[in-house]
Amino acid sequence: MEHLLDRDAAQQNPVDFDHHSAGHATNWPATFARIRANSPRAWSEHHGGFWLATRFDDVIRIGQQPEYFSAHKDYDPATGKIGGGISIPPLPGLRGVPNETASPEWDGVRTFINRRFSPKSVEAFRAKAQQFAAALIDEVIEKGEFDIVEDFTNPLPALVTMELFGFPLSEWRAFADPFHKIVYTPRDDPFFAETVRGLDYFNQRVAEEVELRRKDPRDDLLGHLANGTIGGAPLDAETIQNLAFNILAGGVDTTTALTSNTLIHLAQNPEDRERLRNDRALLPFAREEFVRYFSPIHALARNVTEDVEVDGWKFRKGERVLLAYSSANRDPDVFEEPERVILDRFPNKHIGFGAGMHRCVGSFLARIMFEAMLNEVLDRIPDYRIDEDRLVRYPTIGNINGCIHIPATFTPGKKVGAKIA
Secondary structure (H helix, E strand, O other): OOOOOOHHHHHHOOOOOOOOOHHHHHHHHHHHHHHHHHOOEEEEOHHHOEEEEOOHHHHHHHHOOOOOEEOOEEEEOOOOEEEEOOOOOOOOOOOOOOOOOOOOHHHHHHHHHHOOOOHHHHHOOHHHHHHHHHHHHHOOOOOOEEEHHHHHHOHHHHHHHHHHHOOOHHHHHHHHHHHHHHHHOOOOOOOHHHHHHOOHHHHHHHHHHHHHHHHOOOOOHHHHHHHOEEOOEEOOHHHHHHHHHHHHHHHHHHHHHHHHHHHHHHHHOHHHHHHHHHOHHHHHHHHHHHHHHHOOEOOEEEEEOOOEEEOOEEEOOOOEEEEOHHHHOOOOOOOOOOOOOOOOOOOOOOOOOOOHHHOOOOHHHHHHHHHHHHHHHHHHOOOOEEOHHHOEEOOOOOOEOOEEEOEEEOOOOOOOOOOOO
């Protein structure tokens, strides 16, 4: 009975919660702790109104019932009309596929791309990730200073994702920068619409490369999109664009955010840094703990398809729900000492990669990229120091919790001759 919710009372007494606000970005752990303790099933009137799920069990239950809580997004490029999707408020532009689809569309698309992101398939990119990490450190190693985001954690996921697609590696910045800026640019910023238009180049290049793959097939992701079939039918241009958008968006900024926050933590907690440096067998456990603790995918939305009740929580058709993964991953009912990083935490049933059928398809690749970056730093610049006075975090973390700039210095070293190729 403790889970019963008086929905009318909750809506009449909403919490002042806006996940895109500057206040939330600077104080989100305390905000979620307060809401979990006082009103874990809260209603916010921001962005048209939505329910907020902050507890681990609620997020799991909702995420595992896609028939009632859909991620599907309607988008009409001719009119710009948007409905549903995984963002509150909805993100203008392309529809993320498969992230913003529902069955039966999701089933066909997810099956189509799963084999490209299986553990065995992505393991083939481990050597490239290590090579790129070494090459990026080579570019700064003799200077003794770099920007962790600009020079390392942003380029590497972009380069690996470009390699996965089969795009020329020289174009990585033209692809990655618009996705990076969209994530941290506030929706009410006058330059937000211009930032979204930065995706036009990506869309153009996808169309061009797909056409080339149809004439000259290659065994890369673009070739898979160009010549593959779903349900026996070739993929149309819109599906290809939406799939490519979703995969690049998911591959670029989430791993960047995770690794950036981890390197900040290790700089601020030298005992953890030394422990990891001296015992790499800890890395798989620490990796999952950093995913839990920082939850780079901060929160995603679902859309109620019909009136439904979940453990005493009543929803009405058409309402929206924000699943706060970052709050669920610090739920004290599930995690011991949730506000503390415990490098060898086990078991660790975090939901940093989502929950339910929309769990991140690229999670195995993200782990490989994260490990490559962390190992390279611990091996070659283990004494790095961050200039926290010049550190710039995202002004809005409603979708992804990351950083724009992390200036750092270290003892200069020697190049190893790695190349980005």
